[in-house]
Amino acid sequence: MNELQGFSHKRLRVGVDVGGTNTDSVLIDLAYPSEPDKAILAWHKTPTTPDPSDGIKTALSSLLKSTTRKSDIVSVAIGTTHFINAVVERDANRLSRVAVLRLGYPYSKHMRPCSDWPDGLRRLVLGHHALLRGGLQVDGSPIGDIEPAEIRAECTLIKQKGIHTVVINGIFSPLDSAENQEQLVSEIVRQELPGCDVVLSSEVANLGFIERENAAILNAAILRYARQTLHMAVGPESVGRRLTEDAIIFGGAVLTATDCAVSADPNLAIGSPDVLAARLNLSPEEIYNFQQAVKSKLEQAIDSMKTSPEDLPVLLVGGGAILAPSKLKGASEVLRPPWSGIVNAIGAAMAGxxxxxxxxxxxxxxxxxxxxxxxxxxxxxxxxxxxxxxxxxxxxxxxxxxxxxxxxxxxxxxxxxxxFNYNAPSLEVAVDGMDDANDLVNLADDTKTSRYELKLGAGDFSNATAEETGDLRSYKPKVQDRVWYLSETDIAWIATGCNILGSGGGGYPFPTAMRLRQMIRNGDVIRVVDSHDVDDNAIVGGACFGGAPNVFSERLPADELLEAQNELMRLYQDPITHLNCLEVGGANGMQSFVVGSSSNLDLPTVDGDYCGRAYPVLWQTTPYVYGDRQPVYLPMALSDGNGASVIVSQAKSDKVVERLLRAALSELGSLAGVAVAPASGAEYKRWAIRNTISQSWRIGRAVHLARLLNGLDTMTESIIDECGGTDAAKVLWRGKIVSVKRTLRKAHLYGECVIEGEGGDSFNGHVVIPFKNENIAAIKTSPRNEPTESIALDSEELQGEVLAVVPDLVAVLDAEDGEDIGTQDYRYGQRVSVIGIAASEQWTSTEEGIRIGGPEGFDMGYLKYKPFGKYSAPKSVINEYNIS
Structure with missing residues (x-):
């Protein structure tokens, strides 16, 4: 028996979509889902009004006048754009104040909810927040036990503030667990606050603490307004709503894509071609360029949605379908189905x-x-x-x-x-009563990755100083008496630079950047000094995190770094005088700023590091090239920030130290703050690659200015200029990722990424990028007909022209924003630029440096290091901008 049989009533669905030009509504009969002419009983199109709620009411009332079967309607679905616009407009009448209860104390204590939101929106939505005990480790074990009395106390405060919507977000809450902590807390909240709405983050989005919490808060904030709309709304200004007034084809003065489309095809029955001909004279070349631009954008969009290289059928729907050509690269066929003009409304009605x-x-x-x-x-x-x-x-x-x-x-x-199962007995309650906060609307676009999407440009900082929000092209860092005092702009640029110098590894630095931004706003002072100004007798400590990037994205730091440093200093009579970030690439490039801030140890960070990039193991750092100490970093302290610490005081070799470190990390939740044995000022100056913080700042500046000035097409060239020009850096490849393979060996992520060239004279064929946490090489090779079972790191199977290989840096940049993509986040269809940067002479000038930092250090000894360029020492920001 067909599962749609048995519907004697309540089988009609209404869908509504608010577009830039029109508001569409449609009435669908579920008995005929595959027969459009029978399934669509009625539809209505009305101009979108300045207040979209008015247009929705008009569309619905007109639609319902066309049917006598109103009692058969099982649901009304409205596209989420209507609700998202409430957020865009920051309308207090449509957004509820939300209380956020985090589970995982003490983790995330330094980053409050909505830290990356514009201040106005945060003040409007975030009414209360608290960090409570609970949360999970990566293995599912509890960080701490739930304390009911603690939750009840917060509920009292929430009630006093008149808040009726609560978000609960626990660390690693999406993991399956015998004890569902978010659910347990929600039961207590509902007991204490009868009738309140409770949104659980684990029911909204995936792993990635900040992204999941943001999605849950947005869902909670628009929940009440969404109910009001369904029980009877306001986008950015656009020409779309005024198309019949502003477009040239309708007698207006604004050139639109519709005008260009009619110029290219006068047979289109839109507006007045005579008016267009009289007022606009596009040359054949201009029409061709327009068509090619549309074609290119559509082909890129198709690629970004596909999950495999095969051509697929493409359906063109909506008003913009008239702009598209009949053939598109990546499409096996291009189809314009019936009813395509109201497809978004149909989609809302038919959404599963x-x-x-x-x-x-x-x-x-x-x-x-x-x-x-x-x-x-x-x-x-x-x-x-x-x-x-x-x-x-x-x-x-x-x-x-x-x-x-x-x-x-x-x-x-x-x-x-x-x-949807319309025979489900609970359906009517879910639609009409909306008892479950998550049954109504979900704004979360469940991401495939834990990558932080925050772009920390100074223009995003609503509390930044006038100097920082002005023309960034003229921005100058504050350097006085050879001390660099970091601003929010500096932090943003250094974060992007550290990310690129990570060469695919090291973790994303953006959570640390958000924390540092808040510290600066709270009055903290963060200082950087030049290595030439460090006395030989200085004591330079090292601060970094050890562990898994996936854990770092979920278990936001507490005070691990500071606790580890304090534990280590118990063993030393003299205090440290400076800090070193150990590896500038990735998340560790900024950790010394946290420890050295004025509210913690109040110590400057020296402009340099021991890697010039990121490396997967502790012994792949420059002190091992010189062999002055064995082991270099003992004694070493580790802390989990939650009451557990470990001291490693001695070991026979550096390989033993690495094994001890990994074993300790496993017991500390796979993430810990690390403090290593300090170096003397003389040792530091001998070992360090100098001015790498300055290099990060300059690379980040190039990326952020390119975004600001719409110069992403030339962004890679700007980065190359900041790294010493074409002798020291170059674009190795441009194209899209067409294959990714990964495996785990001895706690390291091995794999390879295949990038198909974009074509043209320079980028034909494929490039393979093998990686071990970080990218190892870029090798131009012919495409493989069949994927192999083993990854090419195993053997000399990987043959071709070596464009660049470690210790030189290979960075894979997202073509859309210029950020480096971590190896854990490579996905099919990503459009990328691959750049190479020549490594420091500390790595390349000796056989030992090449052995430790080159292919042999990654178990790829069959590849031989050959420099693709000449190293250019980074220019010191302190020397350039110092004011005495």
Missing amino acids: LSIVVDTIKTIGTKTEQQWLEDIKKAAIRKVVHAGALRSSVQIVELETLPMSYVENKARFIVRAAGD
């Missing part, structure tokens, strides 16, 4: 359900394939429980990501999707 299970499992108790089967079943159960028709459910996304620095663990992401 999807559920993502994002979890971490131990490989060994079960095989990877066994875990996948279990997780697929769990995803199917969850989406059916949420209201999907069981027979319609499919697994639409499946991904396994080995976790570096976490022994025998992998992250699994599985998405199940299906149609």
Whole structure:
């Protein structure tokens, strides 16, 4: 029996979409989902009004006048754009104040909710926040136990503030756990605050603490307004709503894409071609350029959505479909189906359900394939429980990501999707009563990665000084008496530079940048000094994090770094005088700023590091090239920031130190603050690659200015200029990622990424980038017909022209924003630019440097290091901008 049979009533759905030009509504009969002419009973199109709520009411009332079966309507669905615009407009009448309860004390204590939001929006939405005990470690064990009395006390404060919406966000809450802490807390909250709405972050988005919390808060903030709209709204200004007034083809004065389309094809029955001909005379070349621009943008959009290289059918829908050509690269065929003009309204009416299970499992108790089967079943159960028709459910996304620095663990992401089950007995309650806060609307776009999307440009800082929000081209850092006092702008630029110098590894520095920004706003002073100004007798300490980037994105720091430094200093009679960031690439490039801030140790960071990039293991640092000490970094202290610390006082070799470090990290939640044995000023100046913080600042400046000035096309050239010009750096490749393979070995993420060239004279063929946490090389090779079972790091199978190889840097940059993409986040379809930067002479001038930092240090001894350029020493910001 067909599952749609048995519907004697309540089988009609209404969909509404608010577009820039028109508001569309449609009435659909579920009995004929595959027969558009029968399924669509009525539709209505009305101009979008200045207040979209008015247009929605007009569209709905007109639509319902066309049917006598109002009692058969099972649901009304409105596209989320209507609600998102409430956020865009920051309308207090449409946004609820939200209380946020975090579970995971003491982690995240230095970064409050909504830290990366504009100040006005944060003040409007965030009414209360608290950090409570609870949360999970990466292995699912509790960071701390839930304390009901603590929760009840916060509920009293929430009630006093008149807040009726609560978000609960626990560290690693999306992991399957015997004790669902978010659910336990929600039960207490509902007892203490009857009738309040509770949104659980684990039901909204994936792993990635900040992204998940932001999505949950946005869902909570628009929940009340969404209910009001459904129970009877306001986008950015655009020509779309005034197309019939402003477009030249309708007698206006604004050149629009519609004008260009009619110029290219006068047969289009839009507006008045005579008016267009009289007022606009586009040459054949201009029309051709317009068509090519549209074609190129559509082809890029197609590529970004595909999950494999094969050509696929493309459906063109919406008013803009008239602009598209009949053939597109990447499309097996281009189709314009019937009813395409109201497709968004149809989509709203026909929208199904999807559920993502994002979890971490131990490989060994079960095989990877066994875990996948279990997780697929769990995803199917969850989406059916949420209201999907069981027979319609499919697994639409499946991904396994080995976790570096976490022994025998992998992250699994599985998405199940299906149609609504309209026979479900709880459906009417979910639609009409909206008892479950998450049944109504979900603004979260469940990301595939934990990458921080925050772009810390000075223009994003609503509290920045006038100097910083002015013309960034004329911005000058504050350097006085040879001390560099970092501003928010400096932090933003250094973060992007550190990310690029990470060469795909080291973790993303943006959470640390957000913390530093808040510290500066709170009055903290962060100083940098030049290595030439460091006395030989100075004592230079080292601060960094050790552990897994995936853990760092979820378990935001507490005071691990400071506690580790204090533990180590108990062993020394003389205090340290300066700090060193150890590796400038990735998240560790900025950790010494946190420890050295005026509210902590009040020490300057020296402009330099021991890597000039990021490397996967401790012994791949410049002190080992010189061999002055063995082991270099002992004694060493580690702290988890939650009451546990470890001292490693002695070991026979550096390889033993590495093993001890990894074992300790496993017991400390796979992430810990690390303090290493300090160096004398003389040792530091002998070992360090100088001015690498300055180099990060200059690279970041190039990227941020390119964004500001719409110069992304020439951004890579700007980065090259900042790294010493074309003799020291170059663009190695441009194209899109077409294949990624990964595996985990001895706690390190190994793999390779294949990038198809964009064409032209320079970038034909494919480039393979092997990686071990960081990128190892860029090798031009012919495409493989069939993927091999083993990754090419295993053997000399990887043949071709070596464009660059370690210790030289290979960075894969996102073509859309210029940020470096971490190796854990490589995905099919990403458009990228690959740049190479010549390594410091500390690595390349001796055989020992090349052995430690070159291919042999990555178990790829069959590749031989050959420099692609000549190193150019970074220019000191302090020397350039100092005012005595």
